[in-house]
Amino acid sequence: MKDLRAIVLFALVVMLVPALSASGVMLNFVMTALYACLLAQAWNILGGFGGQFSFGHALFFGTGAYAQAILQLDAHLNAWLALPLACATGALVGAGVGAISFRYGLKGSYFALVTLAFAEVFRIVALSVPFTGAGVGLMLPLQSSGGAMQFESRAGFVWLMLALVTAGLLLTAWLRHSRFGAYLQAVRDNEDAARAVGVNPLRVKLLATVMSAALMSAGGAMYVQIFQYIDPGIAYGPHTSVEALVGAIVGGMGTLWGPVVGALALHILADLTRNLFGQLPGINMVIYGSVLILIVMFLPRGIAGSAVSVRTLWLRTSERRDT
Numbered sequence: 001m002k003d004l005r006a007i008v009l010f011a012l013v014v015m016l017v018p019a020l021s022a023s024g025v026m027l028n029f030v031m032t033a034l035y036a037c038l039l040a041q042a043w044n045i046l047g048g049f050g051g052q053f054s055f056g057h058a059l060f061f062g063t064g065a066y067a068q069a070i071l072q073l074d075a076h077l078n079a080w081l082a083l084p085l086a087c088a089t090g091a092l093v094g095a096g097v098g099a100i101s102f103r104y105g106l107k108g109s110y111f112a113l114v115t116l117a118f119a120e121v122f123r124i125v126a127l128s129v130p131f132t133g134a135g136v137g138l139m140l141p142l143q144s145s146g147g148a149m150q151f152e153s154r155a156g157f158v159w160l161m162l163a164l165v166t167a168g169l170l171l172t173a174w175l176r177h178s179r180f181g182a183y184l185q186a187v188r189d190n191e192d193a194a195r196a197v198g199v200n201p202l203r204v205k206l207l208a209t210v211m212s213a214a215l216m217s218a219g220g221a222m223y224v225q226i227f228q229y230i231d232p233g234i235a236y237g238p239h240t241s242v243e244a245l246v247g248a249i250v251g252g253m254g255t256l257w258g259p260v261v262g263a264l265a266l267h268i269l270a271d272l273t274r275n276l277f278g279q280l281p282g283i284n285m286v287i288y289g290s291v292l293i294l295i296v297m298f299l300p301r302g303i304a305g306s307a308v309s310v311r312t313l314w315l316r317t318s319e320r321r322d323t
Contacts, residue, residue: 003173003256010260011166018155027154033267034161035222039240040247040259041168042216047245048253049175050208051188052107056115057216057244059097059122062235064090064217068224069138070131079149083221090217091210098209102202107191116241123236137231140224149225157226164218165260171211172256184208185254216244250295252302261304266292 017030039061046052067089071082101114126132144152151157175181186194187201195201224230234240251262270288277283299306 003176004170006257007166007169007173010169011162014158014162018158022153022155024154027158029267029271031154031157031161031226033264034158034165035219035226036243036247036263036267037165037260038161038168038219038222039216039244040251040263041165041172042212042219043244044172044248044253044255044259045175045215046208046212048248048255048258049172049181049184049188050205050212052205052208053109053112054115054212054241054245055112055238056117056119056241057212058236058238058240059115059119060090060094060213060216061220061223061240061244062119062122062126062230062232063093063213064220065224065230065235066126066132066138066220067217068221069140069230072140073138074131078147079225080147083149083218086221087214087217090220091214094209094213095206097213098206102205102209116238119236119238119241123232126232126235132232135232137229137234140228142228150228157222161222164215164222168215169256169260171215172259176256180204180207188254246292248302250292250302252305255302255304258302258304262302265303 014030014034018027021027039057042060043054043057047054064086067086068079068082071077071085072079075082077085097115097118101111106114127135132138140150143150146156149160175184183194183199183204186197186199187204191201194204220230220235223234247263247266248259249262250266251260252258266288269291273283273285273287277287295303
């Protein structure tokens with residue numbers, strides 16, 4: 001209940017932004033921040049709770065993006081109907097990659113490299129086949145209407161991104177308190193011990209991969225709807241994978257609010273450095289990278305994880321004083 005109240009409060013606060021401000025700059029900032037949160041949440045399910053570090057989550061992002069575009073352009077489906085099908089397509093790819101990787105016992109750096117390799121294979125395929133537009137990419141026709149999921153104002157996308165992020169928070173909260181979530185964390189901590197007490201690691205990791213892939217595919221589908229264009233470099237490039245994992249790591253892996261806090265902090269940092277030092281090429285990236293290094297060095301559990309540790313330490317100290 002505590003997590004649910006916090007999620008509802010978060011949603012209500014963000015919902016106030018479009019109501020209080022019609023500024024395109026503000027709405028665009030909130031929309032892109034929520035987009036970054038969604039990617040970090042998707043990675044956190046598999047990497048944070050499952051302990052399976054992926055360097056190729058762009059594989060699922062790109063699959064969802066292309067599925068969303070192709071279903072509208074070739075199958076002539078409405079965007080709202082295409083969205084769940086795009087998520088299902090990404091989940092199916094996640095199931096295939098997970099089955100191949102986990103059945104042969106790949107984990108750690110080997111699993112990370114396999115996901116990176118799959119993303120690169122899909123990028124090369126997308127560059128070659130005609131139904132993806134090859135190297136030219138795909139562009140959605142402009143249809144400024146809510147029925148086509150192309151809103152005239154960024155406020156519409158803020159609402160939609162908030163709904164997806166809230167769904168990600170509810171899914172993460174369920175993982176924290178459900179039996180499956182306990183199984184997943186047990187496999188993360190010690191796979192052999194989890195197997196000894198009756199947990200099926202293959203099934204647990206496979207289901208986590210499917211959930212993570214579906215959420216990441218939703219991010220890809222939303223990218224297509226917002227920018228109305230996708231190509232192989234955007235879809236399967238390493239930038240998306242890095243953005244997803246860095247947000248979760250900086251915020252705190254395996255936590256409810258870590259991906260949200262990390263993605264928001266990095267988004268604010270990138271925006272500030274870009275605006276303050278945009279006239280000095282490369283300086284904003286140097287500052288951005290330096291801050292990332294400091295966070296990883298001095299906050300190894302991430303921002304949210306370190307905050308929880310400080311709170312726990314404070315409560316223990318208070319209890320000792322009382323006794």
